[in-house]
Amino acid sequence: MITLPPELLSQLGIGLWHLFAVFLRVSALVSLLPAFGESSVPARVKLGCAGAFTLVVAPAIHPPDVAPSVLSMARLVGTEILVGMALGMGLRLFVLALQTAGSIAAQSTSLSQLLGGAAVDPVPAMGYLLTLAGLALSVLLGLHIRAAQFLIHSYTLFPMGLAPAAPDLSQWGVLQISRSFGLAFALATPFVIASLIYNLALGVINRAMPQLMVAFVGAPAITFAGLFLLFAGAPLILSVWADALFSFIFNPIGM
Template sequence: MRIDISLLPILAAAFMLTFARVGAMVMLLPGLGETNIPVRVKLSIALLLTLIILPLHRADYHVDMNSMAALLVMMVYEILIGIVLGATARVTLAALQVAGAVIAQQLGLGFVTTVDPTQGQQGVLIGNFLTLLGVTMLFATDSHYLVIAALNDSYRIFSPGEVVPSGDVAELATRAFTAAFKIGMQLAAPFLVFGLVFNIGLGVLARLMPQMQVYFVGVPLSILSGFLIFGVVLAAMMGTFLDYFIGVMHQMIPLK
């Protein structure tokens, strides 16, 4: 009995191309692409997703084993597509950092910073809390499956071997960044109103009672009142963020 192994090089090339797209996306995904996640865990997840995606889209890869340059170009395209998909999902978390920075500024906690465990860099305390809570809710509500669905459907938008449409990518990036800033400001809207009313009240109080140390009274009261409001609106804030994340993922999934 003879076994035909002539397809193995083509299959191996298709596997590496698929892994390039999946791996680049996994390295940037919220919750999976964090700096504190071991690299071996990321690679294991990327390999597992590749084994799932490859049989579904093996026919989309038209590999020419006689041209190494064409393979390298396809590899670069696949990596770029993975980066675009992963970065789009990653930018959604920036909305929580924007909201956290605005909230901290309104409460007088803008100087309180800690290390963001998702990025390994300094960030405002409230922003880091909202980011961790957002990632937790994505997994708790199984919203991360939408990212895998977007990865699977990306083959209908970005076919392997085709030139990446730079105009569409630029439009997607612009829309993602503007939407993240917009949602971040909307999440922090109650605190913008609170900060405006509270500071106007302190200004009036300072004019009525010049001998009173308004700063020493206002800062603790601002923090206490702000945290009370934060506890009241937190559920609505995270619900709005989840709707925003789901909407972004659905925009990446083409209509059937």
């Protein structure tokens, strides 16, 4: 029987304790990370991604200074999961912004019922298209690398084992939610403007020719305009969204 020296056992215990402490924050963030934390991704794949991110992040993080006792472990588990979920929710709100922008665009251009019941979540086809394209673009731009850097830098903002103050965390959360809805409306602005022009023109035509069924004439026009705006504006919409996402990754607490 092979026996390990006590010094080696001590080092192994410290290393495993370090990996476990890092894994807590990483797994909470990966479960909400865009592209990696989607509901369509199996739980085993998410667990594997969390383990891979842990192996990348752990060497850059100083081991926790707390002793591995029951009380310190409970405090560490709660703190690290809270920080990981808060940062993950900040990233997840950008996916929600794309979905909201697609819903606003679809409602404005009368395309909200296209493929309405074919999907898992009740999101219009425009929202699914923009979300899928945004996730693919973020991965192509190196989201996994930026996410690893984001996790490493998060320990500078939120040291291991120290919970953020509740007023600061709530104020930061409200700011991120307001920013998400502001970004969603900004991305859907061309569709809202087109809808406003369409409805004004429809009202003028209806007043000029009351006997004309303007709804039957205008419905194909607004549908074509919505599809054309989606085709022409999707690259700009996705580039603005990607810039906002990576700006948050570089500075998650900035205004």
